[in-house]
Amino acid sequence: MNKLAFCGLVFVFSASFFAHGLETSSLSLESKKTALYSAHDEVLFNLDSGMLRFYEGNNEGAIERLTSAENGIFENYTKSVSQYAASVAMNDSEIDYAGEDYEDMYANLFKSIAYYNLGKRNDAIVEVNRFINKSKEISSRHEVQLAEARKLVRESGSTEININFHDSALGEYLSLLYYRSIGDKSMVQTSARFVNNAFATQSAVYDFPVPKSIKEETAVKKDDARLNFVCFSGLSPAKIEDFVRYSNEFSIAVPALQKYAQNVRFVSVKAVNTETGHVYTTTLEKIEDISNVAMETFQSNSALYYYKSLYRSLVKGSVTLASRAAGGILAESDSALASAAGMALSAASVLNENAANSTERADLRLSKYFPARADIGGITVKNGMYDIEISYYNKKDGTCLFIQNIKNVKVASGGLNLVSASSTTNEIRSGLISFDEGGGFKNLFFRYGK
Numbered sequence: 001m002n003k004l005a006f007c008g009l010v011f012v013f014s015a016s017f018f019a020h021g022l023e024t025s026s027l028s029l030e031s032k033k034t035a036l037y038s039a040h041d042e043v044l045f046n047l048d049s050g051m052l053r054f055y056e057g058n059n060e061g062a063i064e065r066l067t068s069a070e071n072g073i074f075e076n077y078t079k080s081v082s083q084y085a086a087s088v089a090m091n092d093s094e095i096d097y098a099g100e101d102y103e104d105m106y107a108n109l110f111k112s113i114a115y116y117n118l119g120k121r122n123d124a125i126v127e128v129n130r131f132i133n134k135s136k137e138i139s140s141r142h143e144v145q146l147a148e149a150r151k152l153v154r155e156s157g158s159t160e161i162n163i164n165f166h167d168s169a170l171g172e173y174l175s176l177l178y179y180r181s182i183g184d185k186s187m188v189q190t191s192a193r194f195v196n197n198a199f200a201t202q203s204a205v206y207d208f209p210v211p212k213s214i215k216e217e218t219a220v221k222k223d224d225a226r227l228n229f230v231c232f233s234g235l236s237p238a239k240i241e242d243f244v245r246y247s248n249e250f251s252i253a254v255p256a257l258q259k260y261a262q263n264v265r266f267v268s269v270k271a272v273n274t275e276t277g278h279v280y281t282t283t284l285e286k287i288e289d290i291s292n293v294a295m296e297t298f299q300s301n302s303a304l305y306y307y308k309s310l311y312r313s314l315v316k317g318s319v320t321l322a323s324r325a326a327g328g329i330l331a332e333s334d335s336a337l338a339s340a341a342g343m344a345l346s347a348a349s350v351l352n353e354n355a356a357n358s359t360e361r362a363d364l365r366l367s368k369y370f371p372a373r374a375d376i377g378g379i380t381v382k383n384g385m386y387d388i389e390i391s392y393y394n395k396k397d398g399t400c401l402f403i404q405n406i407k408n409v410k411v412a413s414g415g416l417n418l419v420s421a422s423s424t425t426n427e428i429r430s431g432l433i434s435f436d437e438g439g440g441f442k443n444l445f446f447r448y449g450k
Contacts (some may be wrong), residue, residue: 001282003089005273010296010435014394015101019357021227022053022113022368022369022428022433023048023423024052024425024428024429025052026049026052026053026056026058026061029048029049029052030049030191033045033119033165033398034450037070038042040093040094040095040096040097041097041266041365041427042096042097042391043069043072043073043096043098043099044077044097044365044366044367044417046065046066046068046069046072046100046369047065047066047069047103047369047370048367048368048369049065049108050062050063050064050066050068050069050107050110050371051066051370052369052425053065053111053332054110054113054114054422055369055422055424056427057117059114059115059118060118061116062111062114063114063115063118064190066107066110066111066114067111069099069103069107070104070107070108070111072096072099073098073099073104073107074095075209076095076098076099077095077098077099077409079096079098080098080145080223081144081145088149088152088308088311088312089150090266091307091312091360091361091363092305092362092363092365093361093363093364093365094229097167097178099298099299099367100297100298100377100444101134101138101141101297101298101301102236102290102293102294102297102298102307102365102370103366103367104134104367104371105131105134105138105168105297106131106133106290108127108128108131108134109128109131109168109170109171110180111127111176112124112125112126112127112128112131112174113230113418113420115127116178116388116418117417117420118440121178121182121327121416123176124178125175125179127180127326127337128171128174128178128189129175129177131168131171132168132171132172132175134290135165135166135167135168135171136166136167137141138163138165138297138300139161139162139163139183139300141300142161142300142301142303142304144385145158145304146161146300146303146304146307146315148306149303149304149307149311150307151260151309152308152311153307153310153311153314155307157166159305161299161300162207162299163202163296163299163300164204165201165204165205165296165299165317166201167194167197167198167202167203168198168288168293169198169199169210169286169287169288170230170374170376171193172192172195172198172339172380173195173211173214173217173376174189174230175187175194176188176191176192176195176214176218177228177416177418178416179191180217180416181218181415181416183222183267184232186331187200187219188217190216192214192215192217192218195206195210195214195287196210196214204292204296205218205289205292205293205296206289207289207292208286208293209285210382211285211286211287211377212285212311213285213376213377213378216377216378219382220378222413222414223413223414224377224380224410224413224418225352225380225381225382225413226281226379226413226416227271227298227378227379227380227385227386227409227411227417227419228252228376228377228378228416228417228418228419228420229376229377229378229382229390229420229421230374230375230376230418230419230420231267231284231374231375231376231390231392231420231421231422231423232260232371232374232375232420232422232423233263233267233293233372233373233392233422233423233427234260234262234264234370234371234372234373234427235260235265235369235371235372235424235428235433236260236290236291236294236367236372236423237257237258237260237291237294237366237429238257238258238260238366239255239256239257239258239362239363239364239365239366240256240257240351240364241253241254241255241256241361241362241364242254242255242256242257242362244293244306246379250313251308252306252309252313253360253361253367254302254305254306254308254309254362255362255363255364256302256437257294257295257298257436259291259295259433259435259436260291260372260432260433260434260436261435261436261437262291262372262373262395262436263394263395263396263401264373264392264393264394264395264401264423265394265395265398265429266283266284266375266392266393267284267375267390267391267392267393268281268282268283268284268390268391268393269281269283269337269377269379269388269389269390269391270284270389270391270414271379271381271386271387271388271389271409272384272386272387272388272389273382273384273385274384274385274386274387274408275385276290276382276384278381278382280379280380282378282383283377283379283380284332284375284376285375285376285377286373286374287374287375287376288374289372289373290370290371290373290374291372291373292442294323294370305362305363309362311358311412312360313360329390351425361418369424371396371422371424381411382411382413383411383413384410384411385408385409385410385411385413386408386410387405387406387407387408387409388405388406388407388409388419389403389404389405390403390404390405390406391403392404392423392426401423401426401430402423402426402427402430402434403429404423406419406421
């Protein structure tokens, strides 16, 4: 008999996410702040407002909001670590939101681009370096909290969660461009090598080819007029509710991530010299699947959510004699996670054999407007003014979904000419955002169980 026979899994999609809908302008979102966000959601509001401002080209406003979000994440995370014993007994939705790791990281990346758009290159370099450094710290960030959480449910053993993400190819690509603009050839080569290493060592995240244009960027000469692009599309994952059921009498609810379907197959660019009429074209290449990064880096927090929810349920005494039997079976499992849960269930059964089943709702808070992917590329052109046309093509049938026009872009040799754009809000307005029916669900129990 399968030792996990008492475990069941139920997917419950977040009703609250669609009940509030998706705004497509920062003005609309900010006017509805009190209706859409609680007093514990200041970080969420700043992330959402900051990203919408970024898409609108409001660079100063985006930096303001994303900086407030980043500061709030740091303060709330620090508070959660120092007050862990007290906060673990509370439902996560009742405390100030401290963000997921990828939200914290990508806030710096979009601040970096916003600073570049404002002509503040040094600030742009600082922010992209902060983004890269944060990505390297992901694996060890939650070790202390995980150790404490496992003790609460009587599981001994390693606190290590293996996360297959330690560097961002997109971050290293931007770093390459920034350093090339200041003539640091050594750092250009280093950043290019890190882009390739990101793909070579993180196949779970980078499950697509290395962009061919990376090699081209390292060969750009000082006097070349190089026009570069970074274009975003789609939406990063949403949180859904995942019930891990141990018996008919006992289950716990934990948040999990579900990907949205990606609508864009590829992005093409046309640059027209407004003086000569000369046309340059290129097809951009995918460099980052932000949804993959989100799913991968979610693991540490996912484990914390699991143990905290299990502990709170046990404290409530919501376990019957039937759950004790289930716990006995689970405790014999080869899976460390299932075994720990089983022993905890059995212990709680002794404390309260006559209690009724009770399951709290999972905390489904998550920022709504980070994109799902990034495509990059470059064209070497002549100095001058250019009208840019960016076309996004449908993943299903290859037809053109959207065209964005950016007028009067000045391109000069000896520096960085970076154009950023996004189809995310257009995809929302067009009703193209839907869950990925092909999968993308990440569940802690069955990921680590056997």
